[in-house]
Amino acid sequence: MNFHLLKFLKTAAFMSAISLSLIACGDDEPTKSGNGESSSSVAPPISSPAATKISPIKINGFGVEQISAERFNVTGNVVIDYTDTTVKNVDSVRIDNIQFNVGLVQGNALGNVGATVEMIAPPTFPTEQVVNFGEAGAKIDISTFEACGDFVVEVIVYSSTPDGKNKYISKDSTSFSKPAATYCPEPVSSSSVVETLIEMDSYDVVLTTTKTSGKVAIDFETGTLYSAIELATYKSAIDAVLIFENGVGVLKSARVAGLENYEALAGGNDTKFAEELKASSGEPVPAPVYTNAFSYSTPTMSTIEELSYGLYYVVHTVSYNAETKDGFFVFMVGMEQQAASNTTFTFTIYKKK
Secondary structure: OOOOOOOOOOOHHHHHHHHHOOOOOOOOOOEEOOOOOEEOOOOOEOOOOOOOOOOOEEEEEEEEEEOOOOEEEEEEEEEEOOOOOOOOOHHHOEEEEEEEEEEEEEOOEEEOOOOOOEEOOOOOOOEOOOEEOOOOOEEEEHHHOOOOEEEEEEEEEEEEOOOOOOEEEEEEEEEEEEOHHHHOOOOOOOOOOOOOOOEEEEEEEEEEOOOOOOOOEEEOOOOEEEOHHHOOOOOOOOOEEEEEEOOEEEEEEHHHHHHHOOHHHOOOOOOEEEEEOOOOOOOOOOOOEEHHHOOEOOOOEOEEOOOOOOOEEEEEOOOOOOOOOOOEEEEEEEEEEEOOOOEEEEEEEEEEO
8 A cells, every 4th residue: 555655746836847848758768757767768748727826716635645555545625715805706606627637757847657547436517516535536546557756646626607707727736656666676687686685583463452451552573562551651662553443443653543542652653554565465475584575665654444354564663774674574464353342453473583
């Protein structure tokens, strides 16, 4: 459920540079995407209209959120600001259309590589209602295009008064990355340096969401489990906590659990998760197990909401070291025993020997 989200492209100057510097498709020499990752060729540029100086439209919370290895959900909403006194006849304004551009960053331009935003339940236009991208099921499926690199997602909102005399364009943007190392790997040469193999052990644990009995939290390094009343005492060691939310079990980093569920963990460890792509769902990885047996995007998730049997997830704790694999763990979701207001999971944890 995933690679790291880049920082929001905040400056209008950057987007202006993109729109003003759209380059024509030249020769077929390879180019570099915005993060230095190679794209097979220069993609044709995406054109984008300029925003109008005034607009009655507000775009709130626009962003993308990785929810699986191949899917990003688009977040945010579009509303008409009826309090905007700079707009004539604002009470009659309607939203005529919403357009998305998804482009590969190529220098100062955005390249069209076939990436799109799909809305599962698109709104009917024109409308005066709030358009919520989450409710519309707006999403990006990165398996539908081959290119890797840094991408900009742009939303363009067209609005007007019914007489057509006043037309407005509003825009906002966000970004995400599709790492070449994960999704566009180079063929391995037979002359490549042999990788050092780091072997892993495994152990099983049982976590529950019941605060009055059982263990709710884990230190992945030692396999130590903690009850709800032990969280404050051992918060420096705790990596993740199992929470019961909306009728299901949810695994959260200690930091997020401290913000949302357990004040005793305030300032806790900022553990990150990612969906494992290579391990066969529901099947234990055969021994001997090495760290290179797993393939995954950069862990960016602080919460795992889909704890379905057999799924694998990669964990980076705060002690993660890419070379030594300290702080690197993988777990498989095992059997669940669910009651009316709580649930219990068995997890198989893999860790460096």
